[in-house]
Amino acid sequence: MSTTPDSTTENPPVDGSELIRFDNVTKRFGDNVVLDDLCFDVSSGKHVTLIGPSGSGKTTILRLLMTLVEPDSGTIKVNGDYLFHEERNGKLEPAGENHIREVRKNIGMVFQQFNLFPNMKVMRNITEAPVHVLGMAKDEAEARARELLELVGLTEHIDKYPTQLSGGQQQRVAIARALAMRPQVLLLDEVTSALDPELVAGVLDLLRDIAQTTDITMLCVTHEMNFARDISDDVLMFDAGKIIESGPPEKIFSEPEEERTQQFLNAIL
Amino acid sequence: MTFDWEVVDEFMPRFWDGVLVTLQALALGTLIAFALGLVWAMAQRAPQRWVRWPVTAVTEFIRNTPLLVQLFFLFYVVPQWGPSMSPLTTGIVGLGLHYSTYTAEVYRAGIEGVPVGQWEAAKALSLSRGRTWSSVILPQAIRRVVPALGNYVVAMLKDSPMIAVIGALDMLGEARQFSNETFTTEAITVVGVAFIVIAYPASLLIRVLERRLVNNT
Numbered sequence: 001m002s003t004t005p006d007s008t009t010e011n012p013p014v015d016g017s018e019l020i021r022f023d024n025v026t027k028r029f030g031d032n033v034v035l036d037d038l039c040f041d042v043s044s045g046k047h048v049t050l051i052g053p054s055g056s057g058k059t060t061i062l063r064l065l066m067t068l069v070e071p072d073s074g075t076i077k078v079n080g081d082y083l084f085h086e087e088r089n090g091k092l093e094p095a096g097e098n099h100i101r102e103v104r105k106n107i108g109m110v111f112q113q114f115n116l117f118p119n120m121k122v123m124r125n126i127t128e129a130p131v132h133v134l135g136m137a138k139d140e141a142e143a144r145a146r147e148l149l150e151l152v153g154l155t156e157h158i159d160k161y162p163t164q165l166s167g168g169q170q171q172r173v174a175i176a177r178a179l180a181m182r183p184q185v186l187l188l189d190e191v192t193s194a195l196d197p198e199l200v201a202g203v204l205d206l207l208r209d210i211a212q213t214t215d216i217t218m219l220c221v222t223h224e225m226n227f228a229r230d231i232s233d234d235v236l237m238f239d240a241g242k243i244i245e246s247g248p249p250e251k252i253f254s255e256p257e258e259e260r261t262q263q264f265l266n267a268i269l
Numbered sequence: 270m271t272f273d274w275e276v277v278d279e280f281m282p283r284f285w286d287g288v289l290v291t292l293q294a295l296a297l298g299t300l301i302a303f304a305l306g307l308v309w310a311m312a313q314r315a316p317q318r319w320v321r322w323p324v325t326a327v328t329e330f331i332r333n334t335p336l337l338v339q340l341f342f343l344f345y346v347v348p349q350w351g352p353s354m355s356p357l358t359t360g361i362v363g364l365g366l367h368y369s370t371y372t373a374e375v376y377r378a379g380i381e382g383v384p385v386g387q388w389e390a391a392k393a394l395s396l397s398r399g400r401t402w403s404s405v406i407l408p409q410a411i412r413r414v415v416p417a418l419g420n421y422v423v424a425m426l427k428d429s430p431m432i433a434v435i436g437a438l439d440m441l442g443e444a445r446q447f448s449n450e451t452f453t454t455e456a457i458t459v460v461g462v463a464f465i466v467i468a469y470p471a472s473l474l475i476r477v478l479e480r481r482l483v484n485n486t
Contacts, residue, residue: 066393105395115390119408128404129394181394 018077019044019184019217020065025074027060027241034060036241038074042234044184047211047218049228049249052238053264058221062187065219066109067100078103079184105133108183112190114170116162116177122149123158126177134181141180148176152206168199172206179210186210188220192227200224207231225269229253237261276455280447284459287440291467294361294429294439299422301365306372310380311402313373332370336431339363344435360432360439368425375417379410412482419475423468 020042027035035057042048050058063069064076067083075092076083081103086095095103116125126145130136136144149155152172154165162170171191178186188207192200204227211218211231222228228235228249235252237245237260245258256262312324331339340363344356354362383406391401433442440463444456 066389068389068392101395101397104392107393109393111386111390111393113384113386115384115386115393117387117390117405117409119405119412129396132397132400132404133395177394 017044018042019046019079020219021077022061023075023077025064025071025076027057027064027069027071033241035064035071038242040236040243040246042185042217042219045215045217046233047220047231048234048236049220049222049232050236050238051222051225051228051252051264056238057241058236058238059189062109062189062219062221065107065185065187067104079106105181106184107187108178108181108185109187109189110171110174110178110191112193114162114167114174114194116170116174118162120161121158122154122160122162122165122173125162125173126180129177130180144180145176148179149173151179151210152176153202166199167195168202171195171199171203175203175206175210179216183216185217185219188218188222190221190223192222192224223268225253225265237264239264272458273453273455276451276453277459279451280444280456280459283443283447284440284456284463287438287443287460288463290357290432290437290442291426291429291439293357294364294432294437295422295426297361298364298368298425298429301362302368302372302421302425303418305365305369307376307407309369309373310376313377314380328370328373331367332374336363336367336428337434339367340431340435356432356435356437359435360429360437364425364429364432367428368421371421371424372418375414375421376410378417379412379414380406382413383409415482416475416479419471419478423471423475426464426468426471 018041022038022040025035025038026033034055038057038061050061052058060069064071065078065083070084075085082092082095083100083103084095085092086099087093117128120128123142123145126148127136127138127141130141130144131138146155146158149158152175154169154172154176157165157169157173162173165173175191191207192203195203204224207218208227208231210216218231220228220231232249234246235249236243237252237256237258239260245252245256245261252261253265256265309324309328312320315321340360343354343363344359347353387405387409388401391405396405429439430441433439433445438446440460441457444460447456448454
C-alpha cells in the first residue's frame with residue numbers, strides 16, 4: 001500500500017495516486033466494535049482483497065464506502081473528496097445527500113445476492129442508472145450495455161428477466177450493471193458465495209479478466225483464496241475490527257507473520 | 270305478499286339515478302383511496318421524523334373512527350370554516366379518505382415485502398430517491414398487493430350506502446326513499462341484487478389479477 005500524500009485533482013490518472021483513504025474510522029453496532037480506529041488507503045488501479053473471519057469488519061468497509069452505513073467517527077476520502085463530510089469555512093461538517101451521491105458515483109458494487117431488479121429486463125437493469133443518474137442518452141446507454149453483455153458473455157439474454165437466468169448469469173449481469181456506471185472503484189462483496197459450485201468458476205474468470213484488462217480499482221471481500229491470490233496486489237487480513245497484517249498475496253498466503261493469519265488460513269484452505 | 274313487477278318498473282328511473290351515484294362514489298372514491306394511500310405509505314418511510322409522525326397520527330385517527338362520523342364531520346362541521354361541498358362530493362371525499370388509511374397499510378406491507386437488497390442496489394447505482402421509488406420499489410410492491418387493494422374496492426362498494434346520510438342518494442338511498450313513499454319493498458330487493466351484480470364480477474376480476482400478478486413472477 002502506498003502512503004502518497006492527498007491528491008485532489010479532478011480526475012486523477014491511474015498513476016498509483018491515492019483513491020480511497022480511511023482515517024481513524026470507528027464503527028459500532030451497539031456494544032460491538034466492528035471497526036476499531038481503522039486507517040488504510042488504496043491506490044488507484046490496485047486490486048485489494050480483504051480477508052478475515054466473519055464479523056471481523058471487512059464487509060462493513062464495503063458498506064461504508066457504499067454509504068449503506070455511516071461511521072461513528074473518523075473520515076473516509078474517495079478520490080480526494082470526503083465521503084460523509086463537507087468542508088465549510090475550513091470546518092468538517094456532515095455532508096448533504098447530494099454531496100454523498102456525487103462522491104459515491106465513483107464507486108460501484110456487486111452484491112452476494114446479485115440484487116438485480118426483478119421488474120426490469122436485463123437491458124434495463126444495466127441502462128437504468130446510466131440514463132437516470134449520469135444523464136446518458138438511451139441509445140448510447142443501450143450500446144454500452146450491449147458491449148458489457150458481450151464482455152460478460154450474455155448477449156443472447158438481453159431481453160430476459162433476471163428470474164429467467166441462473167445465479168451465475170445473474171451475477172454476471174450484476175457485474176455489467178455496476179460497470180455501466182464507469183466507476184473508478186468496484187466493490188465485490190462475496191460475489192460467489194450464493195452461487196452453486198459449478199457456476200463459481202465462470203464468475204471468477206470474468207472478474208480476473210476485468211482485473212487484468214481494465215485499470216479499475218477493486219476492493220474484494222472473498223473466501224476464494226485462489227482467486228484472491230490471482231488478482232490481488234495487496235491482501236489485508238482483518239481481525240476484530242483491525243487490520244492485523246497486510247502485504248502482497250505471496251507473502252500473506254505463504255509466510256504470514258501473524259499467528260492469527262496462519263490460523264485463519266489453515267481453517268479455510 | 271307477492272313480488273310486484275309493476276313497482277319495480279316504477280322504481281327504475283330513480284334506481285338508475287342511484288346506480289350512477291353509487292358508481293361515481295365508488296370510482297372516484299377508489300381513485301382517491303389508491304392515490305392518497307400511496308402518499309401515506311411513502312410518507313411513513315420518509316427519512317424525516319417530522320413527516321412520519323403526523324402522517325401516522327392522522328391515518329391512525331381516521332382508521333379508528335367511524336366512516337359515518339367522518340361523513341357528518343365533513344358535511345356539517347368543515348363548511349363552518351372551510352370549503353363546503355355538495356353531498357356527493359363530500360361522500361366521495363369521505364369514502365376516499367377513510368379507505369386511503371386502509372390502502373396505506375396494504376401498500377406498507379407491499380413495500381416492506383421488497384427485499385432490502387433492492388434499496389441497497391438502487392443506492393449503489395446512485396439512483397435518486399424518487400427514481401428508486403418509481404422504478405424499483407413501487408413496481409415490485411404494488412404488484413404484490415393488487416388483490417388486497419381490490420378487496421377494499423368491494424368493501425368500499427358495500428360501505429357506499431352510508432353517503433345517503435348526508436343526502437347523496439346512492440341506489441340504496443333511492444330505494445329506501447322510494448319504499449317509504451310507496452309503502453312497498455320491491456325496490457330494496459332490486460338494490461340487493463344490484464350489489465351482487467356489481468360486487469361479484471369485481472371479486473372475480475381480483476382473483477384473475479391475483480393469478481396474473483402474484484403467482485406469476
